[in-house]
Amino acid sequence: MVDPGWYMSLAAVLFAVGALGLLLRRNALVMFMCIELMLNAVNLTLISAGRALNDLNGQVAVFFILVVAAAEVVVGLAIIVAIFRRRTTASVDDMSDLSG
Amino acid sequence: MVDLLWLVIALPLTGSVVIHFFGRYLREPAAGWLATVMSAGAFVVAVTAALPFLEGGDHGEMISLWEWMPAIGANLEMLWDPLSALMALVVTGVGTLIHVFAVGYMHGDERFHRFFTNLNLFMAAMLILVLGGNYAMLFLGWELVGLCSYLLIGFWFNRSSASAAAKKAFIVNRIGDFGFMVGLMLVFVSFGTLSYAGIFEQAGETLSTGMATAIGLLMLVGAAGKSAQIPLYVWLPDAMEGPTPVSALIHAATMVTAGVYLIARSGAIFELAPVASNVVAVVGALTALFAATIAIAQRDIKRVLAYSTISQLGYMFLAVGATAYVAGIFHLMTHAFFKALLFLGAGSVIHAMNDEQDMNKMGGLLRRMPITATTMAIATLAIAGIPPLAGFWSKDEILASVFERGSWFSALWVIGLVTALLTAFYMARQWVLVFLGEPRWEKESDPRESPTVMTAPLVALAVLSVVGGLINTPFRLGLEHFLEPSFELVSLQLAPEGTFMLLVLAALSVMAGVVGAGVGYLTYRRKPARWRSFEESFEPLWGMWEAAYDVDGLYGAVIVAPGRKTAEVAAFAVDTRVIDGAVNGIGGMVRRVGEAGRSIQTGYVRNYGVLFLGGALVVIAFLAGAGS
Numbered sequence: 001m002v003d004p005g006w007y008m009s010l011a012a013v014l015f016a017v018g019a020l021g022l023l024l025r026r027n028a029l030v031m032f033m034c035i036e037l038m039l040n041a042v043n044l045t046l047i048s049a050g051r052a053l054n055d056l057n058g059q060v061a062v063f064f065i066l067v068v069a070a071a072e073v074v075v076g077l078a079i080i081v082a083i084f085r086r087r088t089t090a091s092v093d094d095m096s097d098l099s100g
Numbered sequence: 101m102v103d104l105l106w107l108v109i110a111l112p113l114t115g116s117v118v119i120h121f122f123g124r125y126l127r128e129p130a131a132g133w134l135a136t137v138m139s140a141g142a143f144v145v146a147v148t149a150a151l152p153f154l155e156g157g158d159h160g161e162m163i164s165l166w167e168w169m170p171a172i173g174a175n176l177e178m179l180w181d182p183l184s185a186l187m188a189l190v191v192t193g194v195g196t197l198i199h200v201f202a203v204g205y206m207h208g209d210e211r212f213h214r215f216f217t218n219l220n221l222f223m224a225a226m227l228i229l230v231l232g233g234n235y236a237m238l239f240l241g242w243e244l245v246g247l248c249s250y251l252l253i254g255f256w257f258n259r260s261s262a263s264a265a266a267k268k269a270f271i272v273n274r275i276g277d278f279g280f281m282v283g284l285m286l287v288f289v290s291f292g293t294l295s296y297a298g299i300f301e302q303a304g305e306t307l308s309t310g311m312a313t314a315i316g317l318l319m320l321v322g323a324a325g326k327s328a329q330i331p332l333y334v335w336l337p338d339a340m341e342g343p344t345p346v347s348a349l350i351h352a353a354t355m356v357t358a359g360v361y362l363i364a365r366s367g368a369i370f371e372l373a374p375v376a377s378n379v380v381a382v383v384g385a386l387t388a389l390f391a392a393t394i395a396i397a398q399r400d401i402k403r404v405l406a407y408s409t410i411s412q413l414g415y416m417f418l419a420v421g422a423t424a425y426v427a428g429i430f431h432l433m434t435h436a437f438f439k440a441l442l443f444l445g446a447g448s449v450i451h452a453m454n455d456e457q458d459m460n461k462m463g464g465l466l467r468r469m470p471i472t473a474t475t476m477a478i479a480t481l482a483i484a485g486i487p488p489l490a491g492f493w494s495k496d497e498i499l500a501s502v503f504e505r506g507s508w509f510s511a512l513w514v515i516g517l518v519t520a521l522l523t524a525f526y527m528a529r530q531w532v533l534v535f536l537g538e539p540r541w542e543k544e545s546d547p548r549e550s551p552t553v554m555t556a557p558l559v560a561l562a563v564l565s566v567v568g569g570l571i572n573t574p575f576r577l578g579l580e581h582f583l584e585p586s587f588e589l590v591s592l593q594l595a596p597e598g599t600f601m602l603l604v605l606a607a608l609s610v611m612a613g614v615v616g617a618g619v620g621y622l623t624y625r626r627k628p629a630r631w632r633s634f635e636e637s638f639e640p641l642w643g644m645w646e647a648a649y650d651v652d653g654l655y656g657a658v659i660v661a662p663g664r665k666t667a668e669v670a671a672f673a674v675d676t677r678v679i680d681g682a683v684n685g686i687g688g689m690v691r692r693v694g695e696a697g698r699s700i701q702t703g704y705v706r707n708y709g710v711l712f713l714g715g716a717l718v719v720i721a722f723l724a725g726a727g728s
Contacts, residue, residue, distance in 0.1 A: 019713060022706075022709050023706050023709050023710060023713075024706075031705070092704070092705045092706075093704060095703075095705075096702065096703025096704055097703060098701060098703045099701060099702055099703030099704075
């Protein structure tokens with residue numbers, strides 16, 4: 001059995017990649033994918049911890065998260081598509097209307 | 101007939117409402133006659149309902165109409181006993197005559213029907229006051245007559261002096277009402293009810309002397325406001341700005357006597373508070389003398405009568421304060437007759453003189469207006485206390501009762517006697533200045549006798565002023581027996597028993613009247629230059645009297661000016677700086693916090709992301725720290 005530390009490390013790397021991508025990229029679609037990456041990094045920690053501790057709750061939680069995330073993706077993508085149609089760009093820097 | 105007693109109030113009230121809404125469709129005299137008929141109807145109902153009392157011994161009864169506020173004993177109920185019956189008869193009887201007079205006097209006024217709306221409303225309010233079976237209804241009527249007084253003093257509101265006088269009357273009465281209201285609260289606290297039925301009979305067991313004194317003095321504050329006694333009398337002279345029928349009805353015959361009625365009605369409470377009673381008597385005596393001196397030097401025909409009214413009300417207070425309630429109520433009644441007559445006569449003169457009120461510009465009107473002159477002469481003799489006219493009997497009974505009381509009340513008796521002398525003097529002065537001597541008016545004013553609609557009430561009141569006193573003479577105490585059931589709970593102060601004593605007292609008061617009237621007549625019968633020098637020989641007193649001791653100026657300096665100053669400080673310093681400053685300061689602070697905070701909101705997702713991440717790291721660090 002692989003040491004759970006590896007899974008955790010992989011999850012940490014994936015989360016860091018997602019977070020950096022979110023902060024550095026400007027394209028709304030790419031940022032959205034980065035968020036999904038972070039989400040699934042967390043899923044990975046849950047499932048590996050569940051396996052290491054021999055506890056099914058980890059897998060159950062991941063199933064719930066996957067289902068909810070699927071719904072959330074639909075809404076998020078719909079918003080991005082709607083914005084793209086209106087502005088013909090997906091760059092988030094052009095969407096700073098709420099600047100104080 | 102007692103079952104229909106509610107009609108006494110309902111008839112004038114209906115008249116008021118009908119004329120208010122439909123008055124403009126009635127032709128000019130019709131609105132006035134409708135109001136008169138309503139008032140006369142109330143009089144007829146009151147007379148029929150009062151007939152059983154003539155047999156004597158009848159305590160009357162409480163008539164409940166419907167429940168209003170049963171928890172505090174304040175229901176719509178009427179107490180129909182000899183005292184309220186007498187008051188209702190005076191109000192409706194004299195009121196009806198004044199209504200008739202007003203139909204002629206208000207001729208040609210563009211708000212003719214509105215005048216009668218208010219006049220009828222006043223009648224209803226005054227009847228609520230005197231017929232109410234509890235203090236709540238009395239207070240209701242008390243406030244309503246105050247409102248009507250305000251409306252009618254300011255009837256010609258486009259004259260700024262009239263609207264100022266109306267406000268003054270209202271505000272000064274407010275001060276009195278404040279005391280009255282506190283008194284009523286004490287009554288409620290003591291008895292748990294405001295109903296007469298629950299108060300007077302239990303008063304002896306329930307009230308301590310201190311509480312009774314407090315209630316009595318607070319009621320005196322209210323009564324002094326409504327009945328124009330020292331120190332709250334200042335509104336009445338100004339109230340002469342109203343049309344003359346209003347002065348006659350409200351400010352001479354009825355409303356201003358409400359204070360006397362209140363004290364007489366509350367006799368059972370004053371019975372337990374001799375101190376409060378004595379204060380009432382002293383206030384009354386001082387007011388009588390004080391106002392009489394002012395009346396001497398007035399030039400305005402109505403102001404003489406206004407101060408005279410204050411003075412006569414002082415007599416009534418002196419009487420009820422000396423617990424001579426019957427004498428006080430008796431004088432209230434006779435005064436209603438002759439003072440209403442004097443005011444209406446003055447109105448007739450003013451009407452003929454094209455609204456001239458200065459007596460210096462009158463004179464020689466006897467031949468021009470014989471009916472007005474004759475009837476006013478009767479009223480003048482009546483108020484001067486010349487037998488056998490009405491004023492003699494009532495004034496004499498007051499003076500005799502006060503004298504019989506003895507001890508320091510003798511001083512009040514002397515004051516009363518001096519006042520009687522002054523009264524006779526200024527009334528003779530007024531009559532001579534107006535009706536005798538050379539005409540001092542301009543030729544073109546051409547005064548004529550008023551129409552019959554105005555002179556008929558004068559004649560009726562003149563008859564009452566002659567015979568009105570005969571209902572209660574030492575030979576036949578009719579009124580005393582009539583009112584006895586209403587004053588069973590109090591120990592009445594009566595006039596002395598002995599014939600000799602009575603004769604001496606009567607002779608003294610008649611002498612005061614004759615001397616006063618004689619001096620007045622002889623002085624003012626002479627040429628103007630002669631009586632002017634007579635007046636000047638009294639300087640500087642005469643000037644003080646003519647300026648009414650400048651009490652208005654004193655009140656202005658002591659009360660009005662500081663009040664204004666306080667209002668100014670409150671409005672322009674406290675309100676604009678402190679209150680508004682606090683509100684604006686809070687608003688400004690919120691605005692500045694917002695200004696500082698808005699720079700965080702860049703609108704760039706990445707900035708929010710960094711903050712979010714930083715926040716998450718802080719939370720994790722905190723949890724990690726807490727865990728270890």
